[in-house]
Amino acid sequence: MLSRHIFLIGMPGSGKSSLGRKVSNLLHLPYVDMDSRIQQALGGTVTEIFEKYGEDAFRAAETNMLIQVTREQPSLVSTGGGLVMREINRRIMVSNGVLLLVDRPLELIMSDIKLDRRPLLAAKGLDEVERLYHERIDTYRDAADLVLNNNGSYYDGVSGLQKLLRMNFSL
Ligand code: S3P
Numbered sequence: 100m101l102s103r104h105i106f107l108i109g110m111p112g113s114g115k116s117s118l119g120r121k122v123s124n125l126l127h128l129p130y131v132d133m134d135s136r137i138q139q140a141l142g143g144t145v146t147e148i149f150e151k152y153g154e155d156a157f158r159a160a161e162t163n164m165l166i167q168v169t170r171e172q173p174s175l176v177s178t179g180g181g182l183v184m185r186e187i188n189r190r191i192m193v194s195n196g197v198l199l200l201v202d203r204p205l206e207l208i209m210s211d212i213k214l215d216r217r218p219l220l221a222a223k224g225l226d227e228v229e230r231l232y233h234e235r236i237d238t239y240r241d242a243a244d245l246v247l248n249n250n251g252s253y254y255d256g257v258s259g260l261q262k263l264l265r266m267n268f269s270l
Contacts, residue, residue, distance in 0.1 A: 101128060101173035101268065104196030109239055110232055111180040111220065112212030113203040114249050114256050119177040122260045126270050129174040133182065137164050145179075149218040162188055169195040175264075181219070183242050184235060192242075199263070200243035204250050205232045 107115040116132055123130030134145055137160050141148050148157050161182055168176060169191060176196075182188050183198070192198055209228055214220045220227050240246070247263055249256045264270055 100270065101175075104169065104173050104192075105175050105264070105268070106192045106196055106198050107175065107177045107201055108183045108192075108198050108242060109180065109201040110203065110208055110228075110235065111217050112208040112228070113180075113201040114253070115177040115180075115201050117253065118201060118247075118249070118256045118260050119175055121257050122264065123175045125257070125261060126264060128264075128270075129172050131168050131171070131174045131176045133161065133164060133168070133176060133178045136168070137161060137179075140164065144216070146216065146218045146221070154219075158185065162191070165191050180231075180235070184238060189242055197244045197267075198242050199245045199247060200239050201247050201249050201256075201260075202239070202243075205229060207250065208232065 107119050109115055116134070120130060120132065137148070137157070138144060141152070141160055143151065145157070158181070161179060162185070165182065165188055168174070173196070183192070209225050212220075212228060214224065219231070245263060245267060247256070247260050249259065
């Protein structure tokens with residue numbers, strides 16, 4: 100049903116996984132959550148993987164998993180927020196599909212993000228969310244082929260993403 104992958108990119112807490120999972124169900128699209136796949140492959144949660152092997156090992160696993168996913172059927176793919184920050188990963192995604200930014204305003208991310216499952220953020224808290232947002236937002240926007248302005252409720256995001264996908268991929 101899809102001819103290429105659709106990679107959801109954006110900040111932690113922007114809605115990539117929650118919207119991706121829901122909309123893939125509604126539109127009957129194959130779905131991959133990169134963090135879940137890495138967790139299955141390495142065993143344990145992302146936090147445990149960071150603690151046990153370190154961030155560099157997680158980033159290497161992330162690139163390997165991305166390559167593996169591109170060899171599978173074209174899917175809607177939720178990526179981890181740091182994936183797109185590496186040029187190699189951007190190249191792999193550009194060669195294999197479309198990058199769709201889930202763009203959520205910083206204030207909304209800060210008001211509802213769950214920090215405990217996010218090792219880079221858990222220790223440093225909301226200040227780190229803000230720092231990462233400013234560090235990354237231009238890269239996210241430059242890399243994006245399509246942008247979902249996810250500036251409302253979860254239900255607004257679900258219907259917005261469905262519309263964007265229907266319009267651009269004749270679903
Ligand atoms: C990360 C984001 C996380 C996860 C890891 C690193 C990041 O995914 O991949 O904790 O560097 O922004 P989410 O964007 O789903 O939180």
